[in-house]
Amino acid sequence: MIDLSIIIVNFNVKEFLQNLLNSIQRSSPSISKEIIVVDNASDDGSVEMLEEKFPGVKLIANKKNVGFGIANNMGLEISSGRYILLINPDTIVQEDTFEKLIAFFESTPDAGLAGCKVLNSDGTLQLACRRGFPGPWASFCKVTGLSSFFPKSKLFAKYNLTYLDENKTYEVDAISGAFMLMKREVYQAVGGFDSQFFMYGEDLDLCYRIQKAGYKVYYFHNTQIIHYKGESTKRSSMDETKVFYDAMHLFVKKHFSSSFIVEVILQFAIALRKTLAFVNVYRLIFLAVTLDFFFFDLTLFLASKFYHAEHWRGFPQYSVIIVYSIPAAIQILIGFITKSYKRDSFSVLRSIYSIFIGFFVLSSVTYFFKQYAYSRAVVIITYLLLFLAFPLWRMLLKLLFKLGRTENFQKYKTLIVGTDKNSVELAKRVKSRSAAVHTITGLIGITRKTIGEKIEDFKVIGSLDNLKKIIKEERINEVIFSSNELSYNQMLAIVSDCQGENVDFKVAGSELDFLVGKSSITMLDDIPLLEVSFNISSFTNKVFKFLMDEILTIPSLILIYPFVYLCEKITGISNEFIKFILALPKVFLQKKSLVGPMLYQADPQLYLGKEGLTGLWYTELIDKNDKNDITKLDIFYAKNQNIWLDLEILGKTFSKMIN
Numbered sequence: 001m002i003d004l005s006i007i008i009v010n011f012n013v014k015e016f017l018q019n020l021l022n023s024i025q026r027s028s029p030s031i032s033k034e035i036i037v038v039d040n041a042s043d044d045g046s047v048e049m050l051e052e053k054f055p056g057v058k059l060i061a062n063k064k065n066v067g068f069g070i071a072n073n074m075g076l077e078i079s080s081g082r083y084i085l086l087i088n089p090d091t092i093v094q095e096d097t098f099e100k101l102i103a104f105f106e107s108t109p110d111a112g113l114a115g116c117k118v119l120n121s122d123g124t125l126q127l128a129c130r131r132g133f134p135g136p137w138a139s140f141c142k143v144t145g146l147s148s149f150f151p152k153s154k155l156f157a158k159y160n161l162t163y164l165d166e167n168k169t170y171e172v173d174a175i176s177g178a179f180m181l182m183k184r185e186v187y188q189a190v191g192g193f194d195s196q197f198f199m200y201g202e203d204l205d206l207c208y209r210i211q212k213a214g215y216k217v218y219y220f221h222n223t224q225i226i227h228y229k230g231e232s233t234k235r236s237s238m239d240e241t242k243v244f245y246d247a248m249h250l251f252v253k254k255h256f257s258s259s260f261i262v263e264v265i266l267q268f269a270i271a272l273r274k275t276l277a278f279v280n281v282y283r284l285i286f287l288a289v290t291l292d293f294f295f296f297d298l299t300l301f302l303a304s305k306f307y308h309a310e311h312w313r314g315f316p317q318y319s320v321i322i323v324y325s326i327p328a329a330i331q332i333l334i335g336f337i338t339k340s341y342k343r344d345s346f347s348v349l350r351s352i353y354s355i356f357i358g359f360f361v362l363s364s365v366t367y368f369f370k371q372y373a374y375s376r377a378v379v380i381i382t383y384l385l386l387f388l389a390f391p392l393w394r395m396l397l398k399l400l401f402k403l404g405r406t407e408n409f410q411k412y413k414t415l416i417v418g419t420d421k422n423s424v425e426l427a428k429r430v431k432s433r434s435a436a437v438h439t440i441t442g443l444i445g446i447t448r449k450t451i452g453e454k455i456e457d458f459k460v461i462g463s464l465d466n467l468k469k470i471i472k473e474e475r476i477n478e479v480i481f482s483s484n485e486l487s488y489n490q491m492l493a494i495v496s497d498c499q500g501e502n503v504d505f506k507v508a509g510s511e512l513d514f515l516v517g518k519s520s521i522t523m524l525d526d527i528p529l530l531e532v533s534f535n536i537s538s539f540t541n542k543v544f545k546f547l548m549d550e551i552l553t554i555p556s557l558i559l560i561y562p563f564v565y566l567c568e569k570i571t572g573i574s575n576e577f578i579k580f581i582l583a584l585p586k587v588f589l590q591k592k593s594l595v596g597p598m599l600y601q602a603d604p605q606l607y608l609g610k611e612g613l614t615g616l617w618y619t620e621l622i623d624k625n626d627k628n629d630i631t632k633l634d635i636f637y638a639k640n641q642n643i644w645l646d647l648e649i650l651g652k653t654f655s656k657m658i659n
Contacts, residue, residue, distance in 0.1 A: 002032040004098055005081030008089050009071040010039045014046040016090040016228060019507055021054050023488045028098040034058060036075040037089075040065040068177070069193030069202040076192045084187055088178040090228040091118075092507060094489045097223045101181050104169075104220050112186040112215025113207065115175030117166065117224035119492065121506075123499035126227055127160040128176040130219035133208065134159060134251070142273075172219045173211075177203030178227045182210070189213050194254075201251045208255055224492050226505075284404055285341045288394075289332055292351075295389040296328040296382075303381035330365070331358045346394040346404030355390055359383040398644050399651075413475060417444040417467070417494075418482035419453075419460055426482050426508050427458050432628065439622060439629070441474050446485065467494060471501050480506045536609040536641040544643050545609075549594050552650075553587045561585075577657045583613050595646040597634035608638040614653040 006024060010017050017037070024035060038060045039047055047061050060074055072086055083102055087093075097116060105111050118129035132138050138158040141147045151162040161172060180203065190209045193202040207217050279286060300323075304315060315323050334357050335341055340350035363379055397403040416427045423443060430438045442461030445451060450460045462470040470476065479498075481491050495505050535541050564581040568574060586592040596612025616633040623629065637645070 002034055002081045003102065004028075004031055004033045004083050004085060005075075005079035006033060006035045006085045006087060007072055007075035007079060008035070008037045008087055009068055009075070010037055010042060010046050010089045011065060012042045012044045012046065013089050014042070014044045014049050015509060017046060018049060018053065018509060020087070020089055020091055020093070021057070023092045023094075026488065027093055027095045031098050031102065033098075034079070034081060036060070036079060038062065038071040038075045040067075040071050067195075070195050073192040073195065076187060082184055084182050084184060086177065086180040086182075087225075088227060091178060092226045092488060092492070094223055094225070094492050095487055096489060097225065100223045101220060104218075104222075105181075105183065108218065110216045111183075111218050112210050112213070113175065113180060113182045114218040114220050115179050115181070116220050116222075117496075118176055118178055118227045119224055119495055119499075121226055121228055121495070122503060123495045123497070123501070123505070125166050125499075126176065126178075126229060127162065129179070130161050130164070130166075130172045131174040131176075131204075132158045132161055133173045133204065133255075167221050169221050170219060171216050173217065174204050174207035175217060175219060176227075177206075178229075179225055180206070186210055186213070186215055189215075196254075204251055205254065208251075224496060226492060226495060282343055284343060284346065288341050288346060288404075289335075291393055292332060292335060292390060293328050295393065296331055296386065297324050299385035299389055300324065300327070300378070300382050302385060303378045307375060307377045307381055327362055327365075330361060331355075334358045334361060344404075346398060348391045348394050351390045351394060352387065355383060355386050358386075399647060412438045412478040413441050414438045414478045414480060415441055415444055415467075415470065415474075415476050416458070416480050416482065417464070418485040419443050419445050419450050419455060420482070420485045422484045423482040424455055424458060426480065428456075430480065438478070441476060442470075444470070444479075464490065464494065468498050468501065471498060471503055476503060478504050478506065480508060482508055534607065534638040534641075536638040537607050541641060545593065545641070545646070546590070548643055548646060549587050549590070552594060553584050556581065557584055557588060575657075577654075580613050580653075580657070587613065595637075595649045597637060598630050599634070608634050609641065614649060616649065619649055619652040619656060 008017065008020065021035065024033070035054075035056070036058045037050060039050075040062050041064050047059065050057055050059055058078065060071075060078075062071065062074075066074075076084065083105065085098070101114060101116060104114060115129055118126040120126055134142070135158075138147075141156045142159045146156040147159055147162070150156040151160075154163050157163045164170065190206070190213050192206075194205050210217060331354070335351065335354040338350055338354040338357065340347050340354045359379070362383075363376070394404065414430060416423050416430070418426070427440050427443065431440050440458060442459045443455065444467055445453075445460045445463045448463045448465065451463060453460045461474075467479075471479070479494075491505075491507065498505075536545075561581055561584055564578055568578050568582065583592065587594055590610070593610040593612050594614070596610050596615055597608040598615060598617040599608070599611045616637050617624065617630050620633065622633070
């Protein structure tokens, strides 16, 4: 009998699966292993990749997605190891993980199931890797937030066990389904996952049944894995929030329904949690509807107070509630019809469109309800004010609080860990990506011997010993490991040590064709630039850009330009601000734009916009002589240009000039 059967359920995470299998192959050579991959009808080339690169893996290729639990059971049925590991594909293991855990089982006779320390890609602990069961009190504390307010309290933090030291080993109620190691005798005694659970909850259920059978569940701290949580669900069309809470409902019904009071409390907690999750997903829509309702009634009130003609003395007392609720509700409904309410943004143009339609709708409705009808003047005044109020609050939230706008620009200060040929090639590929700007701060050597050396265009600025210090001092936000030079033990030790530094740790594929990290898979071969659709080329964006340039430039030419011009002529003083102001006539004449590219054109066929007095090339900390980085910034700007990005760049420009 072999020592260990490793079962992996895969769904459209080919690159993560490839990295996991590479880490497994390099782990515990003294332990005999079989690897079973159950693929749930992936369409990303996972099956083809397995057949080509990992022919020794036992593959079960399902024709449809049968769910996490059932797929694991299919792997369990053909497994033959003394120990069985259920592990998610979006993980990476250390070289010694299996050895240490099997040794723990052999020294702990009452252990039936165990999980190790599970880290996020920024080094923080995933709380799900050691949990209590969601009983009435634990669920209440979790839902109400008491567990978050008092994370060190044994009374309030029973579900995520945050009062326990993550660097100690102990018995727990449950561990994460991302990594579960069990004895074969346990599987034979309790079976696999309950097939009623499609996804989520099946790990809690298995832990519960294992303990009912007389075995113990342990959290083992002395080895660790990285888990890029939720990668499969990102690639699924399912509503994971609904699936999760349906699973919790099933778990409660199955194991805690003996008491009516317990059932009611838990069902209420689950319903409340589900409601809060729904509100969180649609929070921008709730905020927009609330503010629109408020400003509609405010403008209506101001209009009624402003217009008191002899023949109209205001709203009758009996109609006040109706006239302040029904018209506002109609305007909100029109907003939904015109799609001015979105989950991830506040649309200024669509809100103006909805106001325009709302004016004609409300004007028409008043003909049919004379007893509640406004004066025509009140309707006109209300909507004139709304044309200001609705766009204004949206613009203020976007500009001041960055709410309701997508963050377009991402700049990475990157360290490459490694100094061999592969690491240097990796640095070149990352730096040359056109989809984002990566400033390669330097290379990190395995030892101190190479510090100070320059390898091609990259300097070795530190070693593994002082990596954490360099991350702090250089304000690094991305660290990329070259998996060929570093052991997985070293990688995970670094990730664990840098907990709390807000750094995204990524691992390069063995062929340097992709990176895996917490946010996504990053392919290192970009799409040809000519296939990209640029915002700056659209007619609407061109019109708004023209209007913004003229509206901001004309007052500046009248009020500021003459004084700056005279000052420069008299004193001979010139700085970046003076040069900016003196160039405004070119903007007025549409020879340049306030914001635009520097015009290191990557390709004459690409329209990147008119040359800008400022742009991302000015506000971002990059080498102004590096044409490659300038070109990437110009292309990025052209692709993502909008009025909010232009205003943000202008704000950063003047702030930089002043400082």
